[in-house]
Amino acid sequence: MRSPTSPPRPTRPPARRRRTRLVGGLVAFLLAVGAAPVYAADEVPNASVELAGPLTPTAPLGWSSDTWGGAKATFSWPTPGYEGDRYLRAEVSDPGSGDAKWWSDPFAAPSADKVWVSDVYRASVPTTLMVLWLGPANQQQFAVIAAAAPAADWTSVGGTVSVPTWAEQMRVMHVIGAVGWLDTDSYGVAAASPGPDVVQTADADAGAEDSVDPNFRPIVSLTFDDGWLSAYHKLIPEMNKRKLPGSHYIVAGFADTPGYGADYVSSDYVLQLARDGHEIGSHTMMHDNLVNLPIEQVLPNLQQSKQILGDFGINIVGFVPPFGEYNDAVQAHIETTYAYSRTVKAGINVEPYMTYELWGVVVTAEMTVADLAGWVEQARQMHGWLILIFHRADEDPPSESFVRPSVFAAMMDHLVAVDADVRPVGEVLGVWQWQPPVEEVVDVQTGKGFDQPDGVGKAYSAAGGDGGDGSDDGCTAGRRGGGAGALALVFAFSACLFGVMRRHRA
Numbered sequence: 001m002r003s004p005t006s007p008p009r010p011t012r013p014p015a016r017r018r019r020t021r022l023v024g025g026l027v028a029f030l031l032a033v034g035a036a037p038v039y040a041a042d043e044v045p046n047a048s049v050e051l052a053g054p055l056t057p058t059a060p061l062g063w064s065s066d067t068w069g070g071a072k073a074t075f076s077w078p079t080p081g082y083e084g085d086r087y088l089r090a091e092v093s094d095p096g097s098g099d100a101k102w103w104s105d106p107f108a109a110p111s112a113d114k115v116w117v118s119d120v121y122r123a124s125v126p127t128t129l130m131v132l133w134l135g136p137a138n139q140q141q142f143a144v145i146a147a148a149a150p151a152a153d154w155t156s157v158g159g160t161v162s163v164p165t166w167a168e169q170m171r172v173m174h175v176i177g178a179v180g181w182l183d184t185d186s187y188g189v190a191a192a193s194p195g196p197d198v199v200q201t202a203d204a205d206a207g208a209e210d211s212v213d214p215n216f217r218p219i220v221s222l223t224f225d226d227g228w229l230s231a232y233h234k235l236i237p238e239m240n241k242r243k244l245p246g247s248h249y250i251v252a253g254f255a256d257t258p259g260y261g262a263d264y265v266s267s268d269y270v271l272q273l274a275r276d277g278h279e280i281g282s283h284t285m286m287h288d289n290l291v292n293l294p295i296e297q298v299l300p301n302l303q304q305s306k307q308i309l310g311d312f313g314i315n316i317v318g319f320v321p322p323f324g325e326y327n328d329a330v331q332a333h334i335e336t337t338y339a340y341s342r343t344v345k346a347g348i349n350v351e352p353y354m355t356y357e358l359w360g361v362v363v364t365a366e367m368t369v370a371d372l373a374g375w376v377e378q379a380r381q382m383h384g385w386l387i388l389i390f391h392r393a394d395e396d397p398p399s400e401s402f403v404r405p406s407v408f409a410a411m412m413d414h415l416v417a418v419d420a421d422v423r424p425v426g427e428v429l430g431v432w433q434w435q436p437p438v439e440e441v442v443d444v445q446t447g448k449g450f451d452q453p454d455g456v457g458k459a460y461s462a463a464g465g466d467g468g469d470g471s472d473d474g475c476t477a478g479r480r481g482g483g484a485g486a487l488a489l490v491f492a493f494s495a496c497l498f499g500v501m502r503r504h505r506a
């Protein structure tokens with residue numbers, strides 16, 4: 001086992017995770033849904049690991065598993081725990097050059113010089129209780145709290161550690177780096193009275209930033225997935241009235257496509273959003289689950305949806321994977337095609353932002369204005385960025401994915417009242433700036449006047465001859481005079497094309 005005074009272990013989280021710290025998801029979510037326990041900012045989230053995640057009911061809220069260095073491990077959340085019903089188990093079959101662990105989501109480091117960190121565990125091999133300190137300039141420092149000897153029965157372990165002056169957040173973890181199993185439960189972090197340090201952390205290169213800026217405006221982004229027509233009709237006007245632009249992730253193949261027009265925005269709505277100052281992003285061609293799609297189809301899907309939406313003369317930089325589903329291979333393609341990607345992981349984003357794994361909070365039919373206010377206040381206290389996720393709207397919500405327009409309007413009033421810094425996602429990241437769509441008049445017959453690959457126009461002709469598909473259905477919805485109509489037609493060409501391709505494939 002390593003000595004308690006050895007340098008921080010160079011444990012290395014996966015590259016994506018390293019880019020940011022996303023904190024407060026638990027606290028904020030509980031505030032949002034009004035669930036029973038509400039944790040103080042400096043407490044380990046879901047410390048007794050009893051609560052299930054809101055989006056992953058089979059996994060513990062506020063905890064995730066991790067391996068590095070080629071370690072092979074399985075993770076589970078079995079019963080009965082030392083305290084309550086549940087505990088965390090990690091079983092390592094091959095430690096490789098690394099280790100395996102459950103670790104807490106980042107949470108605010110206590111404002112104390114030293115803290116006591118502890119858990120209750122049992123293990124077949126020696127293991128290590130550790131923390132990771134996270135600073136505002138992406139500083140990361142692992143610190144060993146205590147070495148834990150093998151123990152067949154539940155055993156307490158803990159130690160004090162100095163809080164680096166630069167540390168804003170921390171994660172708690174119990175690490176297993178050998179073939180064997182480790183069970184943990186009942187994590188705790190508390191301000192400690194001065195005593196012998198287990199570890200003296202070095203903070204020489206850290207920029208101290210202890211003060212909270214009272215003037216910080218919480219950053220809020222209003223995002224809309226799928227392009228539901230009901231949101232366009234019932235929610236967006238409330239934003240426009242208050243000059244609160246949002247980000248809209250459109251399923252490119254739904255717009256102007258027969259059968260989808262009843263529920264989803266058509267190209268002229270998309271254009272109007274762009275004119276009104278909103279950001280447009282992609283949500284794939286056909287709301288595809290990219291993890292289930294053959295990997296060779298993923299990149300074309302990402303590129304085509306971007307091109308179709310971009311053909312409006314709109315700058316498309318953002319992406320949202322449907323169902324929140326992606327893996328490393330998919331993510332690699334997203335990163336080559338888009339400037340950012342937003343997930344549905346609940347939490348508040350804190351700088352430095354994880355550009356390709358932004359967290360958001362799904363606004364459900366049950367969420368109240370007070371719930372929203374709790375989230376915004378969390379973002380303010382954390383100097384964070386709250387991304388809200390909306391889908392569709394109905395005053396009598398048939399399901400959770402709807403929000404009441406009256407509640408939405410009150411939410412918008414609240415954002416204005418607290419002077420939230422409401423901006424589209426791409427603008428917060430500095431990768432997008434609003435500009436009016438390029439409203440270029442297009443000759444419907446020749447396609448001249450817009451820069452379109454040869455294939456599209458040809459395919460449109462083919463579509464016209466495809467059993468009459470192209471003549472009477474939504475493929476011609478954009479056939480109108482005027483710049484906007486012509487541009488809509490460009491969109492219609494593309495949507496139609498892919499509609500035809502889809503029919504041929506089916």
Ligand SMILES: [Zn+2]
Nearest residue numbers: 225226322323
């Ligand atoms: Zn979606």
